[in-house]
Amino acid sequence: MTEKQEYAQDVYIRMNLDEDKDYCFEVKKTQTFKDLFQIFETLPLALCPSIFYNRVPKGFMVSRCPGELTAEGGLLFGRDADKPKWLTRVSNDDLIVSKVWPGQLLLPIWEEKTFLTYSIYAALLTWLYTDLPDFISPTPGIALTTWVCKAVCYLVEKFYDAGFAEYLRGELLFESGKVLQCVFFFFNVLKVLIIFGSLKFGVVNPYSLTSKPPAITKEDLIRIGWTGSRKVSVEVFKGDYRNHCIEKAGGVMAAYKDGILTKLSDTTLALEEGEGFNTPLDTKGKLTLKDLEEQDKFFLTLDFIIAQEKFFHEQHADLDETEFAKAFKKFRNYGPFETSPQIKRIVEKRFEKAKPSQQ
Structure with missing residues (x-):
């Protein structure tokens, strides 16, 4: 059996706690959740939320948010995928395929670097304290900026020119008024807040402070x-699916005449508890497509997933390997943009059921 054939299903992992970074990975039947740690050890990227967290997570949670059903039967994660009510902690020793549906979202559990966090807090607060206006500070004259200026003047005096050093002292170390000191302190507070925010929210998020990222093959x-x-957001899907349908119809006017524009007003539907990715795992492999046609709710089934992929392969059978890979990547990103008549009936029935509650 080849490496390719060993893969059982796809899962998506949310990187950097960013809903725009839900990356897709293929997993094998024998893989446990702890095997996913190698992703974070291998990729030369900072995938943790910020510098305050360890680079490799300590575990995972499965998002059981039902998700959003698309007009062609795809499932997006939706806006509530990371809400605590939908998250289930799994053991690192659990088999992945036993705990998730194909295409389900995993959220890493990040462990904070406590020592680094408090060290940075202490450094920034110390910096602010030293910059307190002299008329307020219990220890006036210890501003870091002042000490830097004194050091520069000393070096200029020793290695360049004593007269010029004295001139610099007069320009840089003059006694400023209270208002000017307060203005200077305000800008220092702003500077510290920008630095803290950049670190806290991952704007500045280096792979490591001490080592280079590993080479990757x-x-x-x-x-x-x-x-x-990586899975797209609901908003991105709506825009790109709309463009696809209009282009397929031959332009906006043709789409309008065919009534397509009206249908494009509702192309996704927020599923309810017990549906979509919230379908109980013990039903996996039990419900058929025919069963789904008779249901008012949209339950996820292996038959449904297999039928979608089969239809996709049939529709793209004439593509060469490179073009097929591009098309399949788009399929993973968006879900299907076209589907079989049977799946279309199942989806349309669920959309019809939702109409009264949306009015």
Whole structure:
């Protein structure tokens, strides 16, 4: 059996706590959740939320948010995917395929670097304290800026020119008024807040402060199940699906005449508890497509997922390997933009059920 054939299903992992970074990975039947740690150890990227967290998570939570059903039967994660009510902690020793549906979202559990966090807090607060206006500070004259200026003047005096050093002292170390000191302190507070915010929210998020990112090979990417795909948001799907349908119809006017524009007003639907990715796992493999046609709710089933992929392969059978890979990557990003008549009936029935409650 080849490496490719060993893969059982896709899962998505949210990186940097960013809903725009839900990356897709292929996992094998025998893989446990702790095997996913190799992703964070291998990729030369800072995938944690900020510098305040360890680079490798300590575990995972499964998002059981039902998600949003698309007009063609795809499932997006929706806006509430990371809300605590939908998150379930799993053991690192659990088999992945036993705890998730194909295509489900995992959220890493990040452990804070306590020592680094408090060290940075202490450094920034100390910096602010030293910059307190002299008329307020219990220890006036200890501003870091003042000490830097004194050091510069000393070096100029020793290695360049004593007269010029005296001139600098007069320009840089003059006694400023209270108002000017307060203005200077305000800008220092602003500077510290910008630095803290950049670190806290991951704007500045280096891979490491002490080491370079590891080199990575194609074999490494295959080993960790990297696909290069990431699930799009509901808003992105709506815009791109609308453009696809209009282009397929032959333009806006043609789409309007065919009544397509009216249908494009509702292209996603927020599912309810017990549906979508919230479908109980013990039903996996039990419900068929025919069963789904008779249901008022949209339950996730293996038959449904297999039928979607089969239809996709049939529709793209004539593509060469490169073009097929591009098309399949888009399929992973968005879900299907076209689907079979049977799946279309199932989806349309669920959309019809939702109409009265949306009015």
